[in-house]
Amino acid sequence: MQSVAEALDRLAGLAASPTVATLADAFRAAGFELALVGGPVRDAFLGRATNDLDFTTDATPDEILAVVKPVAEAHWDIGRAFGTIGAIVHGHTVEITTYRADAYDGSSRKPEVVFGTSLEDDLVRRDFTVNALALRLPERTLVDPSGGVEDLIARVLRTPSAPEVSFGDDPLRMMRAARFAAQLGFEVEPGTLAAMGALAPEIDRISAERVRDELSKLLCTGAASRGIRLLVDSGIAARVLPEVPALRLEIDEHHHHKDVYEHSLTVLDQAVDYEVSRGVLDSPDLVVRLAALLHDIGKPATRRLESGGAVSFHHHDMVGAKLARKRLRALRFDNDTIKAVSRLIELHLRFFGYTDGAWSDSAVRRYVRDAGDQLERLHILTRADVTTRNRRKADRLGFAYDDLEERVARLAEEEELAAVRPELDGQQIMEILGIRPGPVVGEAYRHLLEVRLDEGPIGPDAARERLLAWWAARGEA
Structure with a gap:
């Protein structure tokens, strides 16, 4: 948290920047008010970097456009119905919005847009006092009608x-x-x-x-x-x-299992940490975080109280993936996000069989094939899913996953694992067997893929022999 004096110095520097100064001069010359508002002002007090420049004014959207056009490299009005005009000024993206005084009518899902005439009234209708701060331009006067500075300090x-x-x-x-x-x-x-x-x-x-x-x-x-x-x-x-609060399962005094809700929040925290520390994905990664939060939502529906005080959640991975797809569709997430999140939930338990016995190279290839383009995210989710307080168990799982990743990397280098496919494609299969396109081609292709996963690269000549042997075994040669 910056001191008030330091924050005002930062705001003065921002006001003197070419982008802000140009807009301040243009609106004053046109006879309109202008103020830097919200996040940039708040972040000056918090010592945070300012990424977006938001302004508010008494000018209408048409009047904003008339002022901005001569000084902007580009401008757009896709938010015009809500009073917002966007522009690029001296290389920086800005949004300028007419003072607002709108509200919901109590039943509509969208607010009725009503323009206001006062900066103070506009600020009072904003969401939180820490965002209801403005810097009048070009005067550089701080406007804080609701005690936002005091709340920032507190x-x-x-x-x-x-x-x-x-x-x-x-x-x-x-x-x-x-x-x-x-x-x-x-x-x-x-x-x-x-x-x-x-x-x-x-x-x-x-x-x-x-x-x-x-x-x-x-x-x-x-x-x-x-x-x-x-x-x-x-x-x-x-x-x-609702699937998240449903994770707060009742604890039976005779049956013991970890708190699924608290576990899920810990997995979310750890996934964020791994996502950042590994530095492979763009961060923040919404898919990783959704999958971490939702990975166990199948547990309430699959919980079984076993004899001896044990609790089981058989197939909660598949049930959870189905529930995640349904919820994310209801929230109107895009298909790619839904597909990626549900796939990660389906696969999040796969690794835990690795510690029961050494996987063959074939099993590693299948792990990579099934993860597809979600492999790095699966690495993060699987590591984050280890929340045991037993240090020896956590270390054992961590070392096992280190080993798995090393094997994936080695096989990928040797075999171009990310693009695993048979040595023969569909056209070659049809030519060798003398058949036309149809379901049998797909069956033959899948057979050769299984051979490839089991044995690694065998070369086209050996693949041809395997194909003919498979064909003969069908009794159709």
Whole structure:
């Protein structure tokens, strides 16, 4: 946290930058107000890097365009219906929005857009006091009508108006509270937290697409489990992602197993750590984080209390993958994300057979083939899934996975493992067997693929002999 003096110095430097200064001069010359607002001002106090430049003004969208066109390298108006015009000025992307005074009508899933005329009124309708800060330009005057600076210092999230009013206007702000708590490490003020619990059913008014986007932003923070915990404790997760609170299974005094809910949050934390430390994937990786959070959601449906105090969850991987597909479709995730997440959940237990006995090279090849382009993500998820407090067991699993990755790398180098396929393609199979296209070609191809997985590269001549032997065994030569 920067001191107020340091934050004002940072804001003064930002205001003097070519992008901000150019816009400030242009709007003043045209007779309009302009203020830097929200995240850039907040982040100046937090000492965080400023990535996006957001402005607000009393100019209408048409008037914003007229001011911006002469000074921008490019501009667009896809947010025009909501009062927002985007542009690139001196190489930086900016968004400029007309003062807003809109609210939900209590039943619609989208707000009715109403433009305002006052900066202070615009700030009061924003989500949290720490985001309801503005720097008037070109005067460089800090505007803070709701005590946002004090809340930044206290590291508290609070709504500018009564939380019941704010969340009633836009229930998605309750999910934003969880996201900002995770992103900034702030506590939610008790009255605001109580309102989240009381108004949790109101989240049903929000479209699946907006819920999806907010959940994705939360999961892509550095402390995603903190935000998920807030959603669960407030009852919001029960409305938008019910499979996660369902992980809080009742503990039978005679049957013992690890807390699946706490385990899942730990896996999420560890997956984020592995994702960052391995540095192979673009971080944050939403697929990894969704898979980590949801990997055990099949356990409640598959729990069985066994004799002797044991608890089993047979086939929870397959059941969980099915549940994940259903939930992610309901949240309108794209097909590629749904496919990747569900595949990782299907495969997340596969490795644990590796420690029961040494895998053959054939088993390693199948592991790689089944993971496909999700192999690196599967590495991360599998490692993150080890949450035992037994250090010897954790070390044994870690060393075993080190060994598996080394074997994958060695075989990949020797055999181009990432592109495992038979030495003969479909056209060659038809020519050798003298057959036309049809299901038999696929059967022959799969047979040769199994040979390839079992034995590694054998060369086209040996593959031809194996194909003819298979054909003869069918009695159709």
